[in-house]
Amino acid sequence: MATTNSPTTTGPLAQPGRLPQPSAFLDVRDLRVHFPTDDGVVKAVDGVSFTLERGRTLGIVGESGSGKSVTSLGILGLHRRGHTRISGEVWLDGEELVSAPPERVRRLRGRKMAMIFQDPLTAMHPYFTVGAQIVEAYRVHHRVSRAVARRRAVDLLGRVGIPQPARRVDDHPHQFSGGMRQRAMIAMALANDPDLLIADEPTTALDVTVQAQILDLIRDLQDEYRSAVLIITHDLGVVAELADDILVMYAGRCVEEGSAQTLFRRPEHPYTWGLLGSMPRVDRAARDRLVPIKGSPPSLINLPTGCAFHPRCPHQGRDGIPCRTEVPDLAQGSDHGVACHLPPTERRRTFAEDIAPAL
Amino acid sequence: MTHYIIRRVLTSAVLMIIISMVTFGVFFMVPKLAGTNPAELYVGKQATPADVAATARKLGLDQPVTVQYARFAKGLVAGRDLDDGPNRTHCAAPCFGYSFRNDRPVWPLLLDRLPVTVSLAVGAAVLWLAGGVLAGVVSALRRGGPLDRTMMVLALAGVSLPVYFTGLLAQLVFVHTLHWLPGGEYVNLADDPAGWAAKLLLGWVTLALLYAAAYARLTRAQMLETVGEDYIRTARAKGLRERTVIGKHVMRSVLTPLVTIFGLDIGGLLGGAILTESVFGLPGIGRLSIDAVNTKDLPVVLGVTLFGALFIVLANFIVDLLYAVIDPRVRLG
Ligand SMILES: Nc1ncnc2c1ncn2[C@@H]1O[C@H](COP(=O)(O)OP(=O)(O)OP(=O)(O)O)[C@@H](O)[C@H]1O
Ligand code: SF4
Ligand SMILES: [Mg+2]
Numbered sequence: 001m002a003t004t005n006s007p008t009t010t011g012p013l014a015q016p017g018r019l020p021q022p023s024a025f026l027d028v029r030d031l032r033v034h035f036p037t038d039d040g041v042v043k044a045v046d047g048v049s050f051t052l053e054r055g056r057t058l059g060i061v062g063e064s065g066s067g068k069s070v071t072s073l074g075i076l077g078l079h080r081r082g083h084t085r086i087s088g089e090v091w092l093d094g095e096e097l098v099s100a101p102p103e104r105v106r107r108l109r110g111r112k113m114a115m116i117f118q119d120p121l122t123a124m125h126p127y128f129t130v131g132a133q134i135v136e137a138y139r140v141h142h143r144v145s146r147a148v149a150r151r152r153a154v155d156l157l158g159r160v161g162i163p164q165p166a167r168r169v170d171d172h173p174h175q176f177s178g179g180m181r182q183r184a185m186i187a188m189a190l191a192n193d194p195d196l197l198i199a200d201e202p203t204t205a206l207d208v209t210v211q212a213q214i215l216d217l218i219r220d221l222q223d224e225y226r227s228a229v230l231i232i233t234h235d236l237g238v239v240a241e242l243a244d245d246i247l248v249m250y251a252g253r254c255v256e257e258g259s260a261q262t263l264f265r266r267p268e269h270p271y272t273w274g275l276l277g278s279m280p281r282v283d284r285a286a287r288d289r290l291v292p293i294k295g296s297p298p299s300l301i302n303l304p305t306g307c308a309f310h311p312r313c314p315h316q317g318r319d320g321i322p323c324r325t326e327v328p329d330l331a332q333g334s335d336h337g338v339a340c341h342l343p344p345t346e347r348r349r350t351f352a353e354d355i356a357p358a359l
Numbered sequence: 360m361t362h363y364i365i366r367r368v369l370t371s372a373v374l375m376i377i378i379s380m381v382t383f384g385v386f387f388m389v390p391k392l393a394g395t396n397p398a399e400l401y402v403g404k405q406a407t408p409a410d411v412a413a414t415a416r417k418l419g420l421d422q423p424v425t426v427q428y429a430r431f432a433k434g435l436v437a438g439r440d441l442d443d444g445p446n447r448t449h450c451a452a453p454c455f456g457y458s459f460r461n462d463r464p465v466w467p468l469l470l471d472r473l474p475v476t477v478s479l480a481v482g483a484a485v486l487w488l489a490g491g492v493l494a495g496v497v498s499a500l501r502r503g504g505p506l507d508r509t510m511m512v513l514a515l516a517g518v519s520l521p522v523y524f525t526g527l528l529a530q531l532v533f534v535h536t537l538h539w540l541p542g543g544e545y546v547n548l549a550d551d552p553a554g555w556a557a558k559l560l561l562g563w564v565t566l567a568l569l570y571a572a573a574y575a576r577l578t579r580a581q582m583l584e585t586v587g588e589d590y591i592r593t594a595r596a597k598g599l600r601e602r603t604v605i606g607k608h609v610m611r612s613v614l615t616p617l618v619t620i621f622g623l624d625i626g627g628l629l630g631g632a633i634l635t636e637s638v639f640g641l642p643g644i645g646r647l648s649i650d651a652v653n654t655k656d657l658p659v660v661l662g663v664t665l666f667g668a669l670f671i672v673l674a675n676f677i678v679d680l681l682y683a684v685i686d687p688r689v690r691l692g
Contacts, residue, residue, distance in 0.1 A: 109595070109597065110596060110598030110599075114596070114597075117589060117592070125593070125594070125608055125611070125612075126590070126612075127685070136597065140599055172687045188593075191597075
């Protein structure tokens with residue numbers, strides 16, 4: 001994964017040596033999503049860039065409110081026009097979406113890119129049957145009869161592991177259990193064999209066993225279709241299961257990114273360390289599990305000066321490092337991008353000596 | 360579903376019985392509290408006390424309230440004879456009582472007036488549904504814009520202006536000044552459809568304005584709430600056209616509360632729109648009741664009240680059934 005993220009430039013095209021049209025399947029460049037509100041402009045996403053290839057899985061992690069869902073809705077073009085200011089570029093299979101006509105993006109939605117939403121109870125229409133909702137998803141993009149689409153719906157429900165799909169297809173969402181609803185939601189997203197599948201917290205509302213089943217399902221489906229998967233979560237355990245690459249978001253920006261291996265073995269950003277420390281693990285005794293990161297996420301209207309993480313960072317201000325005054329760039333190492341003022345050697349040493357033993 | 364229906368039927372029946380008891384009780388008490396003997400009302404002003412007592416006995420008005428109610432209830436179900444004297448009158452089921460002033464049982468009086476009231480209610484309902492829902496949808500889609508604001512001010516005005524004001528004003532302008540509409544008597548739909556519509560038009564519009572305002576506000580509020588729902592975002596994420604998202608997914612959710620309110624409103628109106636009928640000289644059930652009050656024709660007032668209550672209970676019943684069809688969660692949840 002190659003990531004460029006420099007919040008100070010005006011756009012990727014301004015950077016020398018960058019091709020206007022990318023080769024990657026999904027290439028998000030300096031995406032910014034701002035919401036003007038009565039209290040001020042909420043900078044929910046403020047300069048995020050990443051790429052994702054077919055057959056690969058990218059995990060976006062971060063605490064609640066870090067801008068993960070806003071990023072994914074931005075890719076799908078689902079933000080309400082007039083209430084949202086979006087800039088940057090989203091290239092999907094050689095086509096730029098931010099500047100594309102809404103009608104064009106609509107045609108891609110559900111067919112080329114599809115989304116599994118956070119809460120399947122509220123994300124499915126309560127008054128339509130599960131089958132009708134899948135049939136509809138299929139028929140927007142395929143000129144087929146209801147009967148054909150219905151067979152497709154039954155087939156999909158069976159594929160995602162719903163028992164007796166021919167009968168359950170006529171149930172309403174409230175007649176499904178939480179896990180079944182999530183499966184139905186996945187079936188709906190898969191209706192048109194999308195090339196890009198975005199899963200926003202696909203397992204949050206589910207218990208651990210069902211969580212594992214759903215993650216297995218997503219992995220199997222990806223192997224089968226070789227689609228690109230973007231998985232969004234605040235749970236590092238989920239990305240550990242699924243992701244090839246990981247992008248860590250804080251306050252609307254990317255603070256660290258790299259391959260999953262790198263991020264789990266050699267994380268360098270203090271925020272990522274915090275996330276790792278708060279990650280529940282089976283091999284850890286219950287009492288010293290979850291050590292939440294101190295403090296709470298900042299206001300997205302008035303970000304802290306300098307590094308947005310500095311009010312919560314135990315390492316800020318060491319040896320006259322300008323944490324409070326200068327915004328750290330996402331500096332690229334060989335396989336790894338980190339936005340932190342601490343010198344790389346110091347970060348690695350701190351992790352190895354102070355952080356890793358406690359994890 | 361069968362269970363649900365049976366339960367609703369029973370509840371409605373019990374409700375109707377209770378309402379009839381309470382209403383009957385009230386009508387039994389009122390003359391007593393006012394210090395009048397109801398029999399006096401029937402015989403007229405120049406009657407001797409003996410005449411009054413005789414009438415009271417003849418009508419059973421000297422009996423205890425329970426006996427009188429039992430007789431009334433029996434009349435409703437099976438009909439009854441009102442007079443055991445030589446000119447004995449039969450009041451066929453459903454006997455809502457006997458109007459001595461009109462010398463007829465109450466039920467046919469009601470039936471005579473019902474077509475007018477139904478014409479008024481149905482015509483107005485069509486108008487307000489179409490107008491109110493459309494205005495609400497447009498307002499919600501243009502939220503905060505000049506159209507939305509104008510519409511909501513109009514809606515507020517519509518809700519707060521009394522019918523006798525808008526009605527009389529319309530009557531004055533269109534009938535008496537401009538002479539665009541006829542001022543004469545009500546005519547039946549079957550006899551003269553154009554004349555029927557012309558006579559009802561102002562009533563429809565006035566009544567519709569009143570309700571349309573409320574429907575516009577309800578539709579708008581409901582739409583704005585629904586548009587923010589997760590499942591609407593899902594609908595868009597599927598790649599549905601905006602038309603389908605609004606017209607199918609949003610409207611489906613807006614429909615549910617509208618059906619409820621609509622059923623109850625229609626039920627209420629079928630019991631008679633007193634003000635509208637009076638203002639526009641429409642001889643409906645509302646008019647019948649106001650005339651009955653003015654002439655102290657107690658049996659008719661009682662009959663109209665029960666009849667109106669019947670429609671409200673019936674409307675509630677139908678709304679409950681519809682709700683089970685419309686909201687799948689009702690039956691099984
Ligand atoms: N339409 C909007 N108008 C104003 N602010 C918004 C809007 N949508 C999102 N936000 C704000 O943007 C921020 C990021 O929201 P987002 O939903 O992306 O968080 P998230 O990372 O997905 O968190 P979670 O884990 O809770 O889902 C939040 O502070 C949210 O309040
Ligand atoms: S830049 Fe400073 S405050 Fe920000 S993460 Fe690095 S050490 Fe902490
Ligand atoms: Mg989210």
